[in-house]
Amino acid sequence: MPHTLALIGARGLVGTSVLSIIEERGIAIERLVPVGATRSGSLSFCGKEIAVQDIGDVDFASIDVAMLCAGRGAALEHAEAIAATGCRVIDSSSALRTRESIPLVVPELNGDLITDTTRIVSNPNCVAIQVALALAPIRDAFEIDRVDVTTWQAASGAGTELLDRLERQDTPLAANVIPCIGDLDEHGRSGEEVKIEREIPTLLGRPDLMVAATATRVPVRNGHGAAVHLRTREPASVQRLQEVLRSGAGLRFCEPTTHPEGPSPRIDADGIDDVLVGRVRVDPRDSRDVRMWVTADNLRRGAALNAVMILEKVLGLAGPASDPR
Numbered sequence: 001m002p003h004t005l006a007l008i009g010a011r012g013l014v015g016t017s018v019l020s021i022i023e024e025r026g027i028a029i030e031r032l033v034p035v036g037a038t039r040s041g042s043l044s045f046c047g048k049e050i051a052v053q054d055i056g057d058v059d060f061a062s063i064d065v066a067m068l069c070a071g072r073g074a075a076l077e078h079a080e081a082i083a084a085t086g087c088r089v090i091d092s093s094s095a096l097r098t099r100e101s102i103p104l105v106v107p108e109l110n111g112d113l114i115t116d117t118t119r120i121v122s123n124p125n126c127v128a129i130q131v132a133l134a135l136a137p138i139r140d141a142f143e144i145d146r147v148d149v150t151t152w153q154a155a156s157g158a159g160t161e162l163l164d165r166l167e168r169q170d171t172p173l174a175a176n177v178i179p180c181i182g183d184l185d186e187h188g189r190s191g192e193e194v195k196i197e198r199e200i201p202t203l204l205g206r207p208d209l210m211v212a213a214t215a216t217r218v219p220v221r222n223g224h225g226a227a228v229h230l231r232t233r234e235p236a237s238v239q240r241l242q243e244v245l246r247s248g249a250g251l252r253f254c255e256p257t258t259h260p261e262g263p264s265p266r267i268d269a270d271g272i273d274d275v276l277v278g279r280v281r282v283d284p285r286d287s288r289d290v291r292m293w294v295t296a297d298n299l300r301r302g303a304a305l306n307a308v309m310i311l312e313k314v315l316g317l318a319g320p321a322s323d324p325r
């Protein structure tokens with residue numbers, strides 16, 4: 001059955017990627033309503049040119065689903081009001097992620113939280129998505145007692161403006177590493193670190209899991225990297241870890257024979273649906289001490305693809321039989 005969709009932030013990095021993934025996956029959208037910060041211009045979808053509207057012009061009661069890809073402010077201002085019209089909402093910002101009544105969903109991990117009565121779904125933080133997918137098969141095989149994550153996050157993670165400034169080398173990020181993403185809290189933790197520490201335990205269904213994060217921004221265009229250091233409850237071996245990672249949902253294990261240095265964001269992850277995992281090690285001094293490298297396309301797997309997979313769940317669609325990439 002064809003569906004109607006409003007895409008708020010349709011011209012942004014995530015919005016643009018959402019539209020191409022909907023086309024790739026062949027989701028039947030009968031009517032698309034693209035919304036921007038201003039009512040101006042148009043965009044191309046399924047071979048048609050469609051005018052970009054102002055949010056105030058949209059009759060959400062006549063639309064099945066609204067995907068919000070327009071930041072925290074827009075979500076706080078509009079998500080509840082849109083849901084009150086009967087239109088279901090998928091929000092990609094951090095604005096609603098801590099509300100108990102709103103599920104935080106990675107479809108392969110906890111997609112069953114979406115039911116016929118779910119009005120709003122939150123799309124998780126990009127690093128939380130890729131690291132939780134990589135940890136899930138290890139949790140199932142060995143249980144996990146603690147996780148430490150250090151990230152190398154691409155400029156695209158901060159949206160169009162930083163990406164444009166990086167292109168022009170007109171930012172302190174040029175040829176540099178910025179060891180802080182977002183505002184610091186009273187404990188000195190950055191906003192990005194708090195999201196990673198809070199969301200990974202939620203996605204793994206382990207609210208008690210201790211996750212400690214250090215998040216940095218690097219001058220990579222697209223593709224986040226994460227060095228993950230974890231402590232398993234049961235002793236682990238490299239061979240068994242590789243086995244479970246090879247069959248993990250949404251994962252591609254990069255074999256040491258083909259990727260001895262591990263997968264890299266630009267060359268391996270950019271444009272790919274899967275989360276890539278490599279450089280899996282067990283400390284020879286302690287078989288419960290595991291390290292690995294995880295990288296993924298933050299715009300795609302960390303935002304737009306996850307949002308589209310949530311859309312498929314909300315619409316009751318099965319999704320493509322196999323990964324198109």
Ligand SMILES: NC(=O)c1ccc[n+]([C@@H]2O[C@H](COP(=O)([O-])OP(=O)(O)OC[C@H]3O[C@@H](n4cnc5c(N)ncnc54)[C@H](OP(=O)(O)O)[C@@H]3O)[C@@H](O)[C@H]2O)c1
Binds near residue numbers: 035
């Ligand atoms: N980038 C990532 O890797 C990533 C990953 C996970 C989550 N997210 C989240 O996804 C959201 C979008 O990120 P992005 O990277 O796509 O940002 P972006 O490139 O800066 O795009 C934001 C878009 O939002 C639109 N917008 C802003 N305020 C609006 C309003 N009040 N009403 C309607 N449209 C509005 C802008 O419209 P105009 O085109 O008209 O200016 C722009 O197209 C953010 O919440 C971000 O935190 C991003």
